[in-house]
Amino acid sequence: MKKGITKRSEDFSRWYTDVIIGARLADYSPVKGCMVIRPNGYSLWEKMQSYLDKMFKETGHENAYFPLLIPESFLEKEAEHVEGFAPECAVVTHGGGKKLEEPLVIRPTSETIIWAMFKKWIMSYRDLPLLINQWCNVLRWEMRTRLFLRTTEFLWQEGHTAHATAEEAEEETLRMLNVYQTFAQDYAAIPVLSGRKSDREKFAGALHTYTIEALMQDGKALQAGTSHNLGQNFAKAFDVTFQDQHGKQQLVYATSWGMSTRMIGALIMTHGDDQGLVLPPRLAPLQVVFIPIFKGKEGHGEILSYIEKIAASLDGEISYRVDAREEYTPGWKFNEWEQAGVPIRIEAGPRDLQRGQVVAVRRDTGEKINLPEDSVKDKVREVLDEIQTLLYRRALGFREENTTKVNDYGTFQEVVSGQGGFIYAHWCGDPECEDQIKQETMATIRCIPLESEVDRGVCVRCGNQSDERVYFAKAY
C-alpha cells in the first residue's frame, strides 16, 4: 500500500505535495527549483492547452515561436520591464566553448524579443491587428519554489498583440481576460474574481494589468491568469510605428496575456480532498476507470469481457481505461485511481454480471450508483456533468463563505490572521496604504473589481475617503 496523504487540516502545504506525488503529477528534479512534469500531470496540461488553444484561435490568434535566448540589452530597452525581470534572469555567458560578446538571458517572458520582430513585420495599418500566441517554457530564478505554483522553469502560453488604437488594445486585453475567466469557470470549475491590479502589483512595463483570482481551500488567493494592456511602452522601446490610413506614422499599441502550469496547482488546491486529487470531468485526461472485481481464481475472463464490452460502448466521447492488472488488488487500485482524481470509478464483479449491472462510484461525493448495463453511457455522461457542476458550486460556496466585507482595520487584521479568504474593504488608492497593509498583515490587493457599486466609505488603513472597495487576501 502506498504511503497515505497528509490531512488538509493537519498541514495544508504537505497535503498539497502529497497529492502531487501520490497522483504522479510531478516530481522534484535534481536541478534546483525545476520540476519534472510526469505523464499524469502533462496530460492534464495537454487538456488545458487544447481548450485554451481553441479559444485563442476562435478569437483570431495564431501560434508562432520566438527564440528562447534574449540579448541582455533588449531587456534594458523598457525601464520598468528590466527592473522587474532582470533580477530573476538566468544568464548564458558561454556558447560553443567561447565566452559570448553579449550575455543572453533565458526568456522570463517574451515582450522584448517579440517586439523586436514586430518592428520588422509592422509597416502599415494593413498589418494590424497582429494577434500572436506562443506556447513555451520560461525561466524566472526563484529562491523558494513549490511544485507547479512557483518553479524556476515553467510552461505557459503568452499572447502578444499589436493594435492601431488604444481602444482596440483595451478591448483585446479584456477579451482575453474573459477567455481566461471562461476557461477557469467552465472547464476547471474554479470560480474567479476578475479585476484590475493596483499599480504596485501590475506587470513590469504595463499600463495596467487585469487578473483572475481564485481562492484556495486554505484561504489564500491564487492569481490564475493575467492580461496586460501595455499601451505604447514597448512600441516606444522598440520604435514600432505604422503608417495609418492617412499616411501618418503612428506608434503601435500592445497587449500581452498569459496562463501557465500554475493552473494545475489551482486545480489541486480548489478541488482536492484528503484522499487526493479530484479532477473536473472536462479536464480529466481519464474520465472513467473500470475495475473488475475478481472473486477466487475462476471466471476472470468472463468478468473482464463483460466490462470491456460495456467500456467499449463509451468510446469516442468519454475517455476510459480498464484496469485489468492481476498483480494488484481492487483495494489497491481504488486507492490509486482515487489519488489520481479520476471522476468516476466503475466496478463489476460476478454478482453484477449476473444482475446485468455495474456499480459507479463518484470521486467527488463517494456516492455509489447501480447502473443497468444498457444505460451506462447515458448515465455516465449525466454523472460527469453533475460532477462538473457540483465541483464549481462547492468551490463557489467556499469562496462566498470565505469572503468578508470589512470596515475597520482591527477586523481586517483579525480576518487575515484567522479565517483568511478574500476581504472586501475600502482603500483610498494610495500605494503607501497598500504597502503598510502588506507589511502589517501580509495581505495584498488581489484586484479592483471592474464594475463595483458606488459605495462611499473610508480607507480601512488611513481613514481617508474612498469610493470603492477592493479585494485583499494573502496570496500564493
Place this chain on the structure above:
Amino acid sequence: MKKGITKRSEDFSRWYTDVIIGARLADYSPVKGCMVIRPNGYSLWEKMQSYLDKMFKETGHENAYFPLLIPESFLEKEAEHVEGFAPECAVVTHGGGKKLEEPLVIRPTSETIIWAMFKKWIMSYRDLPLLINQWCNVLRWEMRTRLFLRTTEFLWQEGHTAHATAEEAEEETLRMLNVYQTFAQDYAAIPVLSGRKSDREKFAGALHTYTIEALMQDGKALQAGTSHNLGQNFAKAFDVTFQDQHGKQQLVYATSWGMSTRMIGALIMTHGDDQGLVLPPRLAPLQVVFIPIFKGKEGHGEILSYIEKIAASLDGEISYRVDAREEYTPGWKFNEWEQAGVPIRIEAGPRDLQRGQVVAVRRDTGEKINLPEDSVKDKVREVLDEIQTLLYRRALGFREENTTKVNDYGTFQEVVSGQGGFIYAHWCGDPECEDQIKQETMATIRCIPLESEVDRGVCVRCGNQSDERVYFAKAY
C-alpha cells in the same frame, strides 16, 4: 508585388531561403543562429506534431516534461555523450544575480536528465517498459546556421524508453524508426531510405543509430529522423537497475529517438518549385483557398456569397479560407497563395456564377479544372488525394533517377561532384576508408540498409572484400 523567388537552377540555397521568407514560414531573429517560426511555419509544425503524437500514443508512449537546464556534471557521466555534445552547449553561469556553484547547460538532448529521473522511477520489472516522449526546444551552438535545417535552437520531440531486455530495446528502436518512415512517406510525401548509421555517424552514447534519409532536389541527402538503441550505456552512467522476476538486480536497456522542425526544411526542398512552397495536402494547414474574381465595381457581394456557400460545403473535413480582401488584386493573391504552397486554389467570377461552376487550380501541376458547384466537395477531396500521391511519386522518381550504383572510385568521385544523389557502393566496413572518402569527396555514409541483398564486391576506396553496399551522399 512581392520580390520574386530565385530559380532553383540559379542558386538552390538562395531559392530555399526565398521560399521560406516568401511563404512567411520563418524569419531571422536578432539572436545569432536563432530563428523565429512565423504562424505559417508553426501551423505546419502543429500539423506534423498532431500526426506524430497520435502515432506515439498509439504505440504506448506518454508525454512528459523535463527541465531545460542540466548540471554540467550529468553530461560528463557518459563519456561518448559528453564528448559529442559538450562543445555545442550553451552554458548558464549566473542565475538570480549570482554566480552558480555549478554551471548548467541548456539541454542539447535530454538523455542525462531523463535517466537521472528514471533512476527514481524504476525499481522493479513492473515499472518496465517505461515509454516517455517529450516535445520541447533544444539548443546546440552552431557556427553556420540555415533556417530550419541547422539553427542553434530548434523544436523537436525526443522519445526516451527503458526496457528489461536487449531484444525489447532493439524492437522499440526499430518500431520508432518505422513510425518515422511512415510519417515521412504517408504524410510528408517524402520517400526515405532507412538503415543503420556507421559507427562514425551514430549518436554520441548509442550502441547504434538508425536513420531515415531523404534526397533533396539539389542532390544532397538530409537525415530526417533518427532512432537510437542506447544499450545499457545510460543505465550504467546513472546506475539504473531493476529487480527482475527472479529477484535479481539487472541493468536497464534504453532507446531514444527524435524528429525536429528540420522536417519542414525537408518538405520545402523535396516538393518546392520556382513559384515557392508546395505542400502535401495531409500536412497543409490550409488545403484550399477561395479567391473571388471581381469584375468592375458591381456584384462583389453576389460572387462572395456564391463562393462562401460553396466553401461552407467543405467544412469539417477540408480546411479552407475565403480570401475576400478588397485591397489586393486576384493576381497578387494568386502569387501569395502559390508561394505559401496551398494545394488547391479555387476561383470564381461572374461567368462562373452564371454557369454554376468554379475553377480549381492545382498547386502541384498548375492544371485548371472546372467544377460544377454541387460536386465541389467530392472533387476537391479526390484532387487532394491525387496531389498527395503525385508528390510522393514525383519525389520517388527523382530519387530513383539520382541513385547510382557505383563500383569504382573514379566514377564515385565523378558522381559526387557532378549529379550528386545517393551512391550505392561497396564499403569494407573500415572507419579509415569512410574518413578518407569523406575528406576526398565530402560524401558520407548515409545509411547501411537493414536488409541488403548479399552482393559480394570490393570496397570502393581500398579494394578490400565487402559483402554489402551502403548509401553514400553529400548531406545537409
